[in-house]
Amino acid sequence: MLKIENLHAEVDGKPILKGLTLAINPGEIHAIMGPNGAGKSTLAYTLGGRPGYDVTGGSVDFAGQDLLEMEPHERAAAGLFLGFQYPVEIPGVSNVQFLREALNSQRRNRGEAPLSGGEFLKVARAQADAMGMDMDMLKRPVNVGFSGGEKKRNEMVQMGIIDPRLAILDETDSGLDIDALRVVGEGINRIMRTPDKAVLLITHYQRLLDYVQPDFVHVLSAGRIVRSGGKELALELEREGYGALAA
Amino acid sequence: MNLALPSVRQEAWRWSDLSGLEAIADAPRGAVEALDPSAFFLDLGGPRLVFIDGVFDAASSDPQGVTIGPVDAATDHPLGRAATGTGWTLSLGTDHATSGPVEIVHVATGGANHLPGRIALAADAQASIVETFLGIGWTNRLTHIDLAPAARLMRSVRLLQREGFVSLRDEAEIGQAASLVTIVLGAGEAGSRIDAALNLSGESAFAEMGGTLLCRGDQRQEAAVVLRHAAENGASRQTWRAVAADRATASLAARVEVARGAQKTDGEQSLRGLLLKRTATVNLKPELEIFADDVKCAHGATVGELDRNALFYLQSRGIPPAQAEALLTRAFVADALDRIGEEKVREAFVKDADAWLDGEGVSGGSAT
Numbered sequence: 001m002l003k004i005e006n007l008h009a010e011v012d013g014k015p016i017l018k019g020l021t022l023a024i025n026p027g028e029i030h031a032i033m034g035p036n037g038a039g040k041s042t043l044a045y046t047l048g049g050r051p052g053y054d055v056t057g058g059s060v061d062f063a064g065q066d067l068l069e070m071e072p073h074e075r076a077a078a079g080l081f082l083g084f085q086y087p088v089e090i091p092g093v094s095n096v097q098f099l100r101e102a103l104n105s106q107r108r109n110r111g112e113a114p115l116s117g118g119e120f121l122k123v124a125r126a127q128a129d130a131m132g133m134d135m136d137m138l139k140r141p142v143n144v145g146f147s148g149g150e151k152k153r154n155e156m157v158q159m160g161i162i163d164p165r166l167a168i169l170d171e172t173d174s175g176l177d178i179d180a181l182r183v184v185g186e187g188i189n190r191i192m193r194t195p196d197k198a199v200l201l202i203t204h205y206q207r208l209l210d211y212v213q214p215d216f217v218h219v220l221s222a223g224r225i226v227r228s229g230g231k232e233l234a235l236e237l238e239r240e241g242y243g244a245l246a247a
Numbered sequence: 248m249n250l251a252l253p254s255v256r257q258e259a260w261r262w263s264d265l266s267g268l269e270a271i272a273d274a275p276r277g278a279v280e281a282l283d284p285s286a287f288f289l290d291l292g293g294p295r296l297v298f299i300d301g302v303f304d305a306a307s308s309d310p311q312g313v314t315i316g317p318v319d320a321a322t323d324h325p326l327g328r329a330a331t332g333t334g335w336t337l338s339l340g341t342d343h344a345t346s347g348p349v350e351i352v353h354v355a356t357g358g359a360n361h362l363p364g365r366i367a368l369a370a371d372a373q374a375s376i377v378e379t380f381l382g383i384g385w386t387n388r389l390t391h392i393d394l395a396p397a398a399r400l401m402r403s404v405r406l407l408q409r410e411g412f413v414s415l416r417d418e419a420e421i422g423q424a425a426s427l428v429t430i431v432l433g434a435g436e437a438g439s440r441i442d443a444a445l446n447l448s449g450e451s452a453f454a455e456m457g458g459t460l461l462c463r464g465d466q467r468q469e470a471a472v473v474l475r476h477a478a479e480n481g482a483s484r485q486t487w488r489a490v491a492a493d494r495a496t497a498s499l500a501a502r503v504e505v506a507r508g509a510q511k512t513d514g515e516q517s518l519r520g521l522l523l524k525r526t527a528t529v530n531l532k533p534e535l536e537i538f539a540d541d542v543k544c545a546h547g548a549t550v551g552e553l554d555r556n557a558l559f560y561l562q563s564r565g566i567p568p569a570q571a572e573a574l575l576t577r578a579f580v581a582d583a584l585d586r587i588g589e590e591k592v593r594e595a596f597v598k599d600a601d602a603w604l605d606g607e608g609v610s611g612g613s614a615t
């Protein structure tokens with residue numbers, strides 16, 4: 001589904017990704033761990049097409065399409081979802097308005113009919129309920145005044161509504177309390193654990209991986225994947241830290 | 248046409264460009280396609296008036312209590328003083344109200360047209376007026392407003408002219424506990440100057456003037472408001488939002504004067520500009536002149552661009568860039584238009600602003 005080959009990327013002229021290779025097949029969940037500043041968020045933003053993140057080498061194929069040639073909104077319509085490490089606050093735009101426009105833009109882009117207000121609200125309500133989020137919060141401006149955990153929960157509600165093929169979730173677990181972590185973990189499984197979908201989970205902690213069991217765990221360090229393994233690698237890292245990898 | 252136009256050397260006109268005005272004024276009339284003014288009525292159940300090039304069009308009007316004739320209004324304002332002679336007057340007796348909001352549609356077909364208007368509300372009277380400006384040419388208006396104690400007036404003005412220039416001059420006396428709210432939307436392609444002198448002469452009077460100027464191409468729009476608190480306990484609000492795209496210029500000058508005796512004045516000004524392109528210009532000039540010591544005056548003035556993080560966030564969820572910009576710009580102007588009291592009017596104005604944001608251009612008539 002996603003094939004990253006020898007990817008090089010710069011942020012503001014500074015090389016961050018230095019030859020990253022990774023393949024994700026449908027039905028798989030991959031976790032990426034790695035020290036602060038390793039380039040994990042840079043990888044997520046680069047795949048999302050964020051301005052200022054310049055690809056200087058390599059290729060990315062997403063379901064047979066050249067991902068790097070697509071605009072950010074086209075990547076979304078093609079089925080890519082980016083869960084932000086720091087979700088953005090948008091005063092004056094309600095979650096409902098934002099998500100309906102997002103979903104219908106994607107549907108139009110794919111040649112599908114847009115959802116009516118009523119149809120959309122039904123979908124939104126179901127997803128908000130599943131994440132334990134009050135509908136009233138969905139009527140408020142996007143992330144404005146939301147706590148750190150509420151913002152992350154909101155990312156998952158959005159993922160549920162948009163129903164992507166590939167989700168790249170950047171530290172969706174950070175800032176969540178113990179109960180929210182379980183709700184979010186179950187949400188990821190419910191929405192994404194199907195044979196035709198895939199997830200790339202960026203995380204620092206084993207906890208989320210107790211709920212969302214990864215098929216593969218990779219260590220990203222200094223802009224490259226330096227080690228890959230099964231879910232036991234996460235446990236090993238938790239025990240030994242990243243220092244041992246350098247050896 | 249011979250008019251002594253103000254020069255940019257005068258402080259109150261330094262952001263104006265009136266150099267094209269004479270040429271616009273000298274252009275012939277009738278240079279606009281058939282435009283159906285009734286399509287711009289909102290069916291609010293009140294009096295309806297149509298003026299074509301400043302001349303009352305009885306056939307398409309239902310003026311009810313609004314009268315047409317010489318208007319008791321004089322000014323030394325350099326543009327406003329050209330608008331004398333026959334015009335419209337709304338005069339309401341004590342405790343009276345119109346059957347519904349007064350709707351006035353001004354259609355210009357080229358050249359210059361000048362028209363005075365007068366609104367005089369006796370004690371406790373209430374009125375709402377919605378004015379729409381369409382067509383091309385120079386449209387010049389002087390509006391005199393007199394509010395007796397506890398009278399209330401809501402004015403909503405939308406500028407949708409396709410070309411040319413619209414100049415509005417408002418002069419108001421606001422009596423004790425009376426209230427005047429004027430909200431302006433500039434969503435056409437013409438230049439504009441919205442100019443007002445509002446005097447809160449009675450105790451506990453309330454005045455609000457604000458709105459949204461949307462500018463693109465080489466368009467220039469500006470508002471210049473002087474709001475004077477002359478008595479105690481008054482309150483005033485000015486919420487303006489200016490959006491400039493391309494090479495356009497939007498300017499806001501809002502001044503609050505608090506006279507010596509006007510204690511307990513509560514004034515608030517919020518001027519915000521949004522640059523959609525680096526080549527555009529927004530000028531903001533908030534001014535306070537306070538001669539009383541016990542007053543509360545808050546003001547804020549900021550110019551910025553759309554938040555890049557927010558734009559990427561929206562796009563990452565599938566919203567195309569132009570739509571993402573429109574969504575954020577709509578949010579930016581929303582609080583200025585929210586001040587319009589009647590829901591139907593507010594919705595119509597928001598729709599006009601949306602049409603501008605969606606790049607559909609103006610509905611105010613195309614030139615032939």
Ligand SMILES: Nc1ncnc2c1ncn2[C@@H]1O[C@H](COP(=O)(O)OP(=O)(O)OP(=O)(O)O)[C@@H](O)[C@H]1O
Pocket residue numbers: 011012014016034035036037038039040041042043085
């Ligand atoms: N705009 C920028 N200009 C220069 N350097 C940048 C810029 N943005 C990020 N970087 C650098 O890129 C490197 C990788 O950052 P990135 O956010 O991808 O790390 P990360 O692996 O997600 O870290 P964390 O675990 O702390 O979230 C860091 O050294 C960071 O300082």
Ligand SMILES: [Mg+2]
Pocket residue numbers: 040041042085170
């Ligand atoms: Mg990060």
